[in-house]
Amino acid sequence: MIKVENIEKHFEDHQALRQVTLSIQKGSIYGLLGSNGAGKTTLLKIIMGIYRQDKGRILIHEEEPFEHVALKQKMIFIPDQPYFFSHYTVKQMAGYYQSLYPNWSEERFEKLGKVFNISPNKKIQRLSKGMQRQVAFWLSLSAKPDYLLLDEPIDGLDAVMRQKVKNLLIQDVADREMTVVISSHNLREIEDICDHVGIIHQGALMLEKDLDDLKSDVHKIQIAFKQETPPDFLSGLDTLFVEERGSVLLCIVRGKEEEVTAFAKQFQPVIFDLLPLTLEEIFIYELGGTGYVVESIMDK
Numbered sequence: 001m002i003k004v005e006n007i008e009k010h011f012e013d014h015q016a017l018r019q020v021t022l023s024i025q026k027g028s029i030y031g032l033l034g035s036n037g038a039g040k041t042t043l044l045k046i047i048m049g050i051y052r053q054d055k056g057r058i059l060i061h062e063e064e065p066f067e068h069v070a071l072k073q074k075m076i077f078i079p080d081q082p083y084f085f086s087h088y089t090v091k092q093m094a095g096y097y098q099s100l101y102p103n104w105s106e107e108r109f110e111k112l113g114k115v116f117n118i119s120p121n122k123k124i125q126r127l128s129k130g131m132q133r134q135v136a137f138w139l140s141l142s143a144k145p146d147y148l149l150l151d152e153p154i155d156g157l158d159a160v161m162r163q164k165v166k167n168l169l170i171q172d173v174a175d176r177e178m179t180v181v182i183s184s185h186n187l188r189e190i191e192d193i194c195d196h197v198g199i200i201h202q203g204a205l206m207l208e209k210d211l212d213d214l215k216s217d218v219h220k221i222q223i224a225f226k227q228e229t230p231p232d233f234l235s236g237l238d239t240l241f242v243e244e245r246g247s248v249l250l251c252i253v254r255g256k257e258e259e260v261t262a263f264a265k266q267f268q269p270v271i272f273d274l275l276p277l278t279l280e281e282i283f284i285y286e287l288g289g290t291g292y293v294v295e296s297i298m299d300k
Contacts, residue, residue: 001026002047002147002179006056009042009203016042018203019056024196027177029169031194033187039203040183041080044149047181048077060147073101074146078153082136084124090135091120094142101143109142115164130156137165141172148172150182154189166193191279199283207283218282219260224248224271233267240285252277252285 002024009017017039024030034040045051046058049065049072058065065071084093098104113120116134118127124135133156140148148169154162170193172178184190191197191211198208218240224247225233234242234251237260241252248271253260257274264272 001061002181003059004043004047004056005058007043007046007053007058008055009039009046009051009053016203017046017053020200020203020205021056022198022205022208024179024181026179027173028195029173029180029182029193031187031190031197032181032183032200033190033197034183034185034200036185038185038200040185040200041151042203043200044077044151044181044183048072048075048149050077074103075149076101076140076143076145076147077149078133078136078140078151080152080155082132084132084135086125087123088125089121089123090118090138093124093135094120094139097139097143101145103144105142105144108144109138112138112142112168115168128156130158130161133157134161134165137168141168144172144176145178146176147179147181150180152184153182154184154186162189169193187280187283211279214282215277215279216257218252218254218277218285219257220275220277220281221251221253221260221264222248222271222273222275223251223264223269225267225269230267233264236263252281 004020004022004024007017007020008015020039020043032040032043042051046053047060047065049068052066060071060075063071065075085096088096094109098106116138118131118134118138124132127135133153137153153165157165169178169180173180182190182194187197194211196208196210197214199206229249237251238254239251240254241250243250261272261274
């Protein structure tokens with residue numbers, strides 16, 4: 001488990017993180033969302049032990065990662081722009097990874113070579129940005145880390161390769177209980193693989209939710225009555241949004257589906273529909289007046 005407790009980080013006069021607290025369960029995929037400059041990369045580097053926080057503490061298996069070599073041998077960070085030694089081939093870089101990570105699997109390296117279909121004798125610096133990112137995943141997954149931290153990992157990959165990489169991540173989470181933290185400025189890129197999502201804005205964590213709980217607790221209902229809306233109807237619901245469309249009310253409400261349905265039907269509506277909500281709609285209504293933060297992490 002990763003525990004982040006009241007983390008703060010300053011760079012000269014800029015406060016990059018403000019009392020960030022979150023926990024990431026072992027064997028889960030956690031999506032860290034926010035616009036560019038929100039503090040996502042700084043938080044990942046603190047979790048990885050590259051930066052040391054100014055306040056608060058970070059614990060991985062109850063140990064601080066900063067300058068903890070044995071712990072870092074179980075962790076890999078793929079930055080927004082992966083770094084490789086100049087003039088190294090994929091195979092030479094694989095040898096370097098093997099010297100760093102005790103869990104390195106040559107068998108996995110050979111097997112994944114067929115997935116990525118890149119010659120191990122190619123010099124990495126001569127590959128395209130997208131292919132270099134594929135090499136980063138190839139090497140990292142061959143090292144079989146317990147923790148994989150990814151900063152904007154999908155950029156530069158085509159649609160087919162994105163799905164292949166997602167499938168590989170899900171496979172390792174299922175087979176080895178690998179823990180994955182994915183930073184992204186685009187909700188739609190990662191919502192299909194995350195168990196848990198946190199939204200960070202201007203260095204502060206604004207919302208943190210389990211996706212299954214989130215989807216089961218917020219609903220869109222369309223309802224109409226024979227006469228005017230009963231006065232007790234809206235007051236009895238935990239409403240996040242209400243809009244009148246002629247005689248029909250469109251409501252976004254928080255609560256369990258069966259409870260919302262039972263409550264609404266006791267007023268004997270002539271129309272009652274429970275409509276699906278997109279994940280982005282849920283976030284926007286949950287954040288209320290700060291919904292613009294969510295709009296910045298949507299792919300227009």
